[in-house]
Amino acid sequence: MATQQTQVLGRALLTPAVALLFIWMIVPLVMTIYFSTLHYSLLDAEAWRFVGLENFRYFLTDPAFLTALRNTLVLVGSVLAITILLGTPLALLLDQQVVGRSIVRLMVIAPFFVMPTVSALVWKNLLMHPVSGLFAWIATLVGATPIDWFNDAPLLAVILIVAWQWLPFATLILLTALQSQDEEQKEAAEMDGASALSTFIYLTLPHLARPITVVILIETIFLLTVFAEIFVTTGGGPGLQTTNIAFLIYSQALIQYDVGNASAGGLVAVVIANIVAFFLVRIVGRNLEA
Amino acid sequence: MARRVTARRIWVSTAAAWLFGFLIFLPILWMVLTSFKTELEAFSMPPKFLLFHWTTENYVTVQERSDYLHHAVNSLLIAGGSTLIAMIIAIPAAWSMAFAPTQRTKDILLWMLSTKMMPSVGVLVPIYLIFRDFGLLDRRAGLVMILCLGNLPIVIWMLFTYFKEIPKDILEAARMDGATIGRELVYVLTPMAVPGLASTLLLNFILAWNEAFWTLNLSTSDAAPLTVFIASYSSPEGLFWAKLSAASTLAIAPIIILGWFTQRQLVRGLTFGAVK
């Protein structure tokens, strides 16, 4: 299809981006690989020495590692599930005729504009606080004992905060997709006496398959490295209940200042990310073919 | 377009939409309300909704302590600069992938996305050393560069999916008329892609504005954006929730206002190729 000329030009146009990203990736990567083979602590930089794969052994045998891996997957999976399951009805609702739609839409997308640090601080101190938070007050109003979020269900609390931040994104993508749906088809189905439910299942849902794939893909990229929300609210605890891979590496890199170990951890995280990406592409990638 | 919608249905959807919208917005609303309370009232139980002693003292305190405008301007320059540069690099790349794809295009795209999955903290020390050696610490240029590179994969991805939807026939028609590829890019493609470009621009501006790891670790004072401003309020000794709320409100106000005026563009183009 494409002519020789476009091919050449195409390559020429693509090169800057690829080259830049390549440098961006390769320079820190090479340095990281190099550091990962050293016993190198920032606090004792003079005493660095080559230790081979020792850092990897140390990181992978850390009792926290498997817990962190599990927490990472639970976090990503739950947030994806919540944002899609809530985002779909929300998008359907916003696709209806609604009085003051633009205001409602702004209220729905607003969380996406909030810095992760800020939203974590607000949720922790103003909403989920077991003594003075808004939720605690609502619980006492209905006569229930306030939930002690960061004590009893810390991971759930973090998931809720992150899901709140990403719900607008899912809703927006799904809404955009809905707005492009063929209205006539739907009307025809309604004329034929199809119920709203079956219209949804047989017409709308298949139409949403692609946007849902996109939501999964983009959100996964960001959710694998969730950090600020955990740092601000629980600091990975209590115990290891909210430590994910990113936070585990943080505790090596910036609490322990163990550059060697943090580098090894960073490389492990890249491998995990690629495994996730691999499966993601296999499972949902088909939907992205043009 | 004229679907028969009963008035009752409109009211039901309206009520439901407003309820959900309100619930989702509640945390932000609560934060804004808290920012106008005194520290003692911010912590009071039962909480006070509107009938409290409204005060702007928190905003005064925040302004006295830190130069909000300085941080806001930095945020604007850094987020704006990194987004613009990313667009300039990404448009040709995305064009090339969309209209002159090779067998490796998809692999390159996925590889680009995978660069985003590395936890930033794992490469902090290497990057810090590079920045030190190039004199980029606490320089806006350094932050523009790092955020630009960080968001480039997403920008390329968004533009690529958007370009791909543009019917090839139109381009071929233009080519028949003797348009060169350069002219094709400028006069035919770009105008058609404006909604996509706009939403890409906005989304990445938001992401860059909210980036809180690199901006916090690589800036000190001259280049410090609003994320640093927030970090100075997050956990001081003493009662701090009202002041924190005021600082947070200030930090997100510009971006929310921007979002308000541009939501139509943001919604229209935010497809990631999800719409055929």
Added chain:
Amino acid sequence: MKHVLGVLLGAATLLGTAPSIAQTTLTIATVNNGDMIRMQALTNEFTAKNPDISVKWVTLEENVLRQRVTTDIATKGGQFDVLTIGTYEVPIWAKKNWLVPLDNLGADYDTADLLPKIRDAVSASGKLYAAPFYGESSMVMYRTDLFEKAGLTMPEKPTWDFVIDAAKKLTDKSAGVYGICLRGKAGWGENMAFLTAMSNSFGARWFDEKWEPQFDKPEWKKTLSTYVDLMKAAGPPGASSNGFNENLALFNSGKCAMWIDATVAASFVTNPKDSRVADKVGFALAPNAGLGKNANWLWAWNLAIPAGSKKTVAAEKFIAWATSKDYTKLVASKEGWANVPPGTRTSLYQNPEYLKVAPFAKLTLASIDAADPNKPTVQPVPYVGVQYAAIPEFQGIGTAVGQQFSAALSGSSTVDAALAAAQSATEREMKRAGYIK
């Protein structure tokens, strides 16, 4: 026209154009605690006296500040001219030659006036490596009204038995009053500061003379189980995420009958602007278990100059100003004596004006005097530090152990399991660092 010019000039300064007169600009990194924010607000007083020096502030939350400053000094990034660091960092960094010794603080600085305990903590081989900005220990703050109502009298040197008993009696969960508020949020400077100090009073220690971790010893078990049981019976909900701030907010809103924490909190809880219970607070020494050690710590925030700074002279001028007797007087004249930075100078505790407005002064001084970083606990230890061990690895280990203990507090782990996990994590880390084989 003038107006436009003004705007343009303003914009130009915003964009960071260099000032035209030859000036030294100091970049000062500090913690966002109340006393430092006050110092920041008084900067003009300093620059008015030193017109050739201008000051840029980087005020950050404690954890963020520590990671910024440490990364920068370890990589010699040179971003800061004056650092705010704790007594934990000073000896470690001084040993690495990362800090400039403060030899030129001026004739009227009066180093001898610094509290001996604090001065020792910021000195290495007889030289001052940092100047203390404010110092603190920890003590019991309690509600005199609640004690009176329950017919209890707080002794000046309470024992743990008394504190536990009183906490249980004073708890009235239906009224939202909890007998005792203690730190539970994981972190070496959060729950571990409190728990390590508490463990000292029970005779526990972090390491024996050969650097073997000691969490498998009965003293630690006694400490942790006492703490967990006490908090379960008489602590507030959400205790495992409460740090200094959260507890301060709880105490100020009248929800805690007792609170054991930093002595600097005393001026906050007695300030009627922030506290509902300002006129009902009493103070006592941190509890003991009859072993000769109280559960109180020793800490100071200090100003220091990173080695390699090219602005040493100006930086030292600033440090001398901010930690001088005159600075104390300046704060007193602007904000009242109750708000001066406490815990660094003997002269402050002899000043009748201060003693008049600071009912907590005597106990603050007594608490600071009672802490001994060189002999923190009953048995001998190889490290320096009351609520920490001043070795580089402690931040990481302390935080990991803190996580385990906060899990025990939240009930997601048992005391025994938490201690076992703490022991193995510490052993692992100490082996890696080469202290033990």
